[in-house]
Amino acid sequence: MSQFLQSLHAIANDPHLQFLAADDPTDKPIVPDYKPKLPGEIRTPTSTILAWTAGGGLSLAVLGGLVGWGLVAIGHNTERASLAARGKSSILWSLISGVGIGVTSGLVMGFYNMSN
DSSP states (O other): OHHHHHHHHHHHTOTTOOOSSOSSTTSOOSSOOOOOOOOHHHHHHHHHHHHHHHHHHHHHHHHHHHHHHHHHHHHHHTTOHHHHHHHHHHHHHHHHHHHHHHHHHHHHHHHHHHTO
């Protein structure tokens, strides 16, 4: 263990040690300061495609939930337990898919907005 600490001490006290990203503005960092930015030609169609995809997915999730509620109602009224059970699982998966689509589209749009 002492050899490890001695090596860390030698590295920390090395006068020729250079950091890749300097905190001090007088030190010139090795890695240049770069701010990524999406071109406007890509940003607009990409956000349109993402919005349409998220809207379509969310509308299909709502439609699946409504169909699931219909299956539950028909299954309970006709005393078909398997149909009602399928409707309940359909409601659950529609809810999970809607949340997943909403979170994913929000994350992707957030990443695109952070690059500006």
